[in-house]
Amino acid sequence: MRVMAQMGMVMNLDKCIGCHTCSVTCKQAWTNRAGTEYVWFNNVETRPGQGYPRRYEDQDRWYGGWTLNRRGKLALKAGGRVKKLFGIFASPVQPELKDYYEPWTYDYKTLVDAPLGDDFPVARPKSLITGEDTKITWSANWDDNLGGAQDHGHLDPIVEKVRRESEDKIKFAYEQTFMFYLPRICEHCLNPSCMASCPSGAIYKRVEDGIVLVDQDRCRGWRQCVTGCPYKKIYFNHKTGKAEKCTFCYPRVEVGLPTVCSETCVGRLRYLGLFLYDADAVTAAASVTDPQDLYDAQMDVLLDPHDPRVQADARAQGIPEDWLDAARRSPVYALAKVYKVALPLHPEYRTMPMVWYVPPLSPVVDLLRDQGHDGEDAGTLFGAIDALRIPVEYLAELFTAGDTERVTAVLRKLAAMRSFMRGISMGGAPDEAIPESVGMDGQSMYDMYRLMAIAKYSERYVIPTAHLEQAHDLEELGCSLDFDGGPGMQDSAPFGEASGRPVPVAVDTFNALRDRQSSDTLAEGTSLRGRVNLLNWDGRGAPPGLFPDRHTGETDSPDRGPAPDTLAGAEDKS
């Protein structure tokens, strides 16, 4: 056994309102650059729907992920090393821009510059790729809220599959009868097929926290990883000629802050925390024969952080004490393995994804309510879950390789929690029979409710900080995306402003931001030890140090912000 730590995420799909805030903030933070116009490290799909890129789940076409070869051993679905090298000159299966969409902007200038006339000027859409006029025909969320589902709802590969397998059960236009949102980021898999597909070996998994990154200096643009990832979460930057992917916001996570998508999530549905897993067991677990056993195999790889043996082993592997503590308090471990309500997305790809989903009960509840039933009565809900095969089968194709029993069990737990808590909030005594019917007791059901419904910030995000003694210069030593022209830096050439060793300012920035978020006063960037950092300046007053003091001795003037030493205490709060 070799214990390793992995940052993981759980998303509670019942709470997603499909607002795309996460996508937009992520894009602003990471892919707001030339070459990545079409790239959404975080995207939100309406399901049923084709997803982004279109029909990415159709692995008979895209050959993503792993499969078992004739000898029952794990092999890349797109072919082994030799085959990949022979196909390197033109990737045999790689999505083109039209499978994502052609990014565009609008010609806003004509709105301002158009000469006076009878007609209103229009801002025509312009392609961001060619700069020419373009027709907008598709986007990353074109089928949002089932838009156009009548016409192309059947193109969802999962719909196709469910239809094929239960021909007689679906006769109604069921695309209209249920709907939910599926936010997606890179899964930071335990067994990543993107990494295995990379001829250069440029993609790596960080030993400390399991975050999967592309080394921008070693990537040579062979673009095999794009094919390799079954979730299509590796993107090719067509300007730099390098692959890019979700970074799990490692510069934030290293200082204990949640990822941007989690921080800004309107539904507050994302949880971040640690898993401990047995690195030696991953390959075997990903190789089990029956795809429906993959969920159990993945569960077995996750280790119990309360187990003294696991702890001893983790210490032997050099995992620090505060990380072990964080692992014990991990909300993602609780949801995935203790309460068993979070499921991995498409376990059948055999990549052991580490972003988990609590499947939505809302399709069932909504249907009940539309039909005039009580959507909070345990009996009614249980009955409905059993009766409404279609949503359940659909969810099973997403989360359990088609095993409907497992999905049903989770939905029943959620239903039980719903009616159990309704009973309590209506003033009645807790009805222990309800939790018992799903194999839980009242206390643990209440705890689960606290974690899932109250979901305080500090309980949703349990993120141990990176250890300075481990990574003395933190991410700015020259890691992953912090390179010239990459998302970490912009507009600097070799020997340009970013040449040489950068001064680590991210830690200061984030500490100051956190101060401001968690304090009641107008805290300003004061922890910079004499430097000026406009990254966290919010426009109020002038950042200290930007202008030389006009009158020495009057540093307390309000519009210049408090003097650094008066706020020295603010830092201690964090």
Next chain:
Amino acid sequence: MRAPGAMLETEPGGVVVLNTWDTVLWGVLPYVMVVVLVGGLVWRYRYDQFGWTTRSSQLYESRLLRIASPLFHFGLLAVIAGHFFGLVIPMAWTAAVGMSQEFYHFNALLVGGIAGVGTLGGIALLIYRRRTTGPVFMATTRNDKTMYVVLTAAIVFGLWTTLASVFEGEHGHNYRETVAPWFRSLFIFQPDIAAMAAAPFSFHLHTLVGMALFVIWPFTRLVHAFTAPLHYLFRPYIVYRSRDRETKGRGWSAVGTPDRDTRNR
């Protein structure tokens, strides 16, 4: 036909007068070229890792690329192999293993011709695609255009030398008695300038353009060829790296280690 093994310094009957130009072109230039090539590659590798990429354009267009790129690259690999046989292996060796000059010549022309035509067809299609596919053309830099001119010229002139020997048949020029000895002599720093000077113009042209290609090589997208990922065949699939020491040392282990490796921890 000459008897196999009869090494001639010069073309029979040709009177070779060495002038300064010959010395500069065939005695000095090759070494300058090597210095620029090696120095340029080292410089680029050290200072521009981020720019070292194929700059693939498959995201924009893949229908034509899927034919053109393999045609070009596989053709080119065959051409490179052909150059190796033609230039590096002395005529005496092939004769010693009992390969007649006619047989060698026939093969070289057949295989070399096919490979050359494939390469030329491939690059023609690549250039056509580059010019006519809007986004690909937009992504084409001036550097790319220069590179394409030199690369295409090298291929065209190379093919010309080959085709010329087809049409001239038995009376054609045998480059294994001129260009090849010169090429090999370069490595022992005693360039056989006279041998090269005796070769016909087409060979001179091809060689010069070839040297130009090598000179610009380090400064173009062609550098991708020098990092052809053969180590992929040997590395473990899953790569762990420590956040701490990641840029130093290797990201994977040597041949034969188990699939998962955390030695860098």
